Amino acid sequence: MKFNTKTVHAGVKPDPTTGAIMTPIYQTSTYVQKSPGDHQGFEYSRTQNPTRFALQDSIASLENAKFGLVFGSGLAAIDAVVKLLKPGDEVITGNDLYGGTYRIFTKVFEGFGIKFHFVDMDTTTHIEAKINDQTKLIWVETPTNPMMNIVDIEAVAKVAKQHKVILAVDNTFASPALQTPLDLGADLVMHSVTKYLGGHSDVVMGALVTNDEATHEKLAFIQNSCGAVAGPQDCFLTLRGIKTLHLRMQRHSENGAKIADYLVNHPKIGKVYWPGLPSHPNHDIAKKQMRDFGGMISFTFKEDDKAKSFRVMEKFKVFALAESLGGVESLANHPATMTHGAIPREERYKVGLLDSLIRLSVGIEDADDLIADLEQALG
Numbered sequence: 001m002k003f004n005t006k007t008v009h010a011g012v013k014p015d016p017t018t019g020a021i022m023t024p025i026y027q028t029s030t031y032v033q034k035s036p037g038d039h040q041g042f043e044y045s046r047t048q049n050p051t052r053f054a055l056q057d058s059i060a061s062l063e064n065a066k067f068g069l070v071f072g073s074g075l076a077a078i079d080a081v082v083k084l085l086k087p088g089d090e091v092i093t094g095n096d097l098y099g100g101t102y103r104i105f106t107k108v109f110e111g112f113g114i115k116f117h118f119v120d121m122d123t124t125t126h127i128e129a130k131i132n133d134q135t136k137l138i139w140v141e142t143p144t145n146p147m148m149n150i151v152d153i154e155a156v157a158k159v160a161k162q163h164k165v166i167l168a169v170d171n172t173f174a175s176p177a178l179q180t181p182l183d184l185g186a187d188l189v190m191h192s193v194t195k196y197l198g199g200h201s202d203v204v205m206g207a208l209v210t211n212d213e214a215t216h217e218k219l220a221f222i223q224n225s226c227g228a229v230a231g232p233q234d235c236f237l238t239l240r241g242i243k244t245l246h247l248r249m250q251r252h253s254e255n256g257a258k259i260a261d262y263l264v265n266h267p268k269i270g271k272v273y274w275p276g277l278p279s280h281p282n283h284d285i286a287k288k289q290m291r292d293f294g295g296m297i298s299f300t301f302k303e304d305d306k307a308k309s310f311r312v313m314e315k316f317k318v319f320a321l322a323e324s325l326g327g328v329e330s331l332a333n334h335p336a337t338m339t340h341g342a343i344p345r346e347e348r349y350k351v352g353l354l355d356s357l358i359r360l361s362v363g364i365e366d367a368d369d370l371i372a373d374l375e376q377a378l379g
C-alpha cells in the first residue's frame with residue numbers, strides 16, 4: 001500500500017461484532033473470561049486494548065515498521081527507550097535537542113548512572129570520537145527544534161551499525177509523511193504524537209516503532225511494566241487525525257515554502273531557518289532524506305531585539321501565541337521564554353537561539369491570510 005492509502009486504512013479493520021467502519025473506543029479496563037485463563041486475547045487494558053492496538057499498527061505501517069507502541073506522551077516513549085539501558089551505559093546525542101529530551105536525559109537518567117554525550121551532529125566524526133564499549137544508544141533529532149538543523153540519518157546509521165549501537169531518531173518534526181528513518185538505517189523511531197500525527201492540538205501522546213522483534217519485545221515489556229500507556233479515547237482521536245496526515249503535511253509544506261520565501265525577502269528579518277531554503281546549510285541532506293520540508297520555520301530580526309519580537313508576537317491575529325506545534329492552526333512561539341526557557345542564555349546563543357528568535361508552526365490555513373497577518377504584525 002502507498003502512504004496516502006495507509007493513512008486512511010492501515011491498522012483499521014471493521015469492528016468484528018458490528019461491522020462499524022470506525023474502530024470503537026474500547027473504554028474498558030478489563031475483559032470477561034469464560035473460565036480462568038480462557039479469554040479472547042484481552043485481559044487488562046494496560047496490557048491489551050483494541051483501540052490502542054489499531055493505532056499502534058497504523059503508526060507502525062506509516063513508518064514502514066513491523067512493530068509499534070504508543071505511550072501517554074512523547075516523553076514517556078523516550079523514557080521507555082532509555083530504560084533499555086543499564087547503569088554505566090553511554091548515550092551519544094545532539095547538542096540541539098528538544099528541551100524536554102535534554103531534561104529527562106540530564107535531570108532523570110544521569111541520576112541512574114547513564115552517561116550522555118551532547119555533540120554537534122553536523123558530521124559523524126564528533127559521534128565516532130565519543131564511541132566506546134559502553135556506548136549503547138545514539139539519539140538523533142532531525143530537523144531540530146527550534147534551529148531546524150538537519151542530521152544525515154544514513155551517515156549516522158552506518159556508524160551505529162559498524163559499532164553495534166542502537167540508533168533512535170525523533171521524527172516528530174518531519175512526520176512519516178516527509179521522512180521515514182527506518183528506511184535510512186535507523187533501528188527505532190520515536191514520535192511526539194501530540195504534534196503532526198495527532199494534528200489537531202487535542203491529544204498528548206508518544207510512539208515508538210521498530211523492525212527488530214527483540215527490541216520491540218523489550219519495549220512492550222517496559223510499556224506494560226512501567227505503565228505509561230495511551231488511553232483509548234486519545235487513540236481514537238489520533239486514528240481520526242492520521243487519516244488526513246498526508247493532506248495536512250502537503251499543505252503545511254506548501255504554506256511553509258510561501259512563508260519562508262516571504263520572510264527571506266522582508267527588510268526587517270535577519271535569518272530564516274527552514275530546511276527547504278537553498279541557503280540552509282544542510283539543504284542537500286534535507287533534500288536527500290525528506291520528501292518535503294514541512295511547516296516549522298524559525299526567524300530572527302536584523303537586530304537582536306527581544307522587545308521587538310514581543311511586540312510582533314502580541315500583534316498576531318491568525319497565529320496564536322502558544323507552545324506546541326503540528327496542529328492544523330498556525331502557532332507562534334518565543335523559544336527563549338517559552339519552550340527553551342530552561343536552557344542558559346550562553347548555551348542558547350552558541351547554537352544561534354537568540355532572544356529575538358521566533359518559531360512558527362505554520363498551519364493549513366490560506367497562506368494569503370498567514371502572510372497578511374505577518375505583514376501587519378511586522379509593519
Ligand SMILES: *Cc1c(COP(=O)(O)O)cnc(C)c1O
Nearest residue numbers: 073074075098145172192194205
Ligand atoms: C513535543 C516534543 C517531544 C515531547 O513530546 P510530548 O508529547 O510533549 O511528551 C519530543 N520531541 C520533540 C521534537 C517534540 O517536539
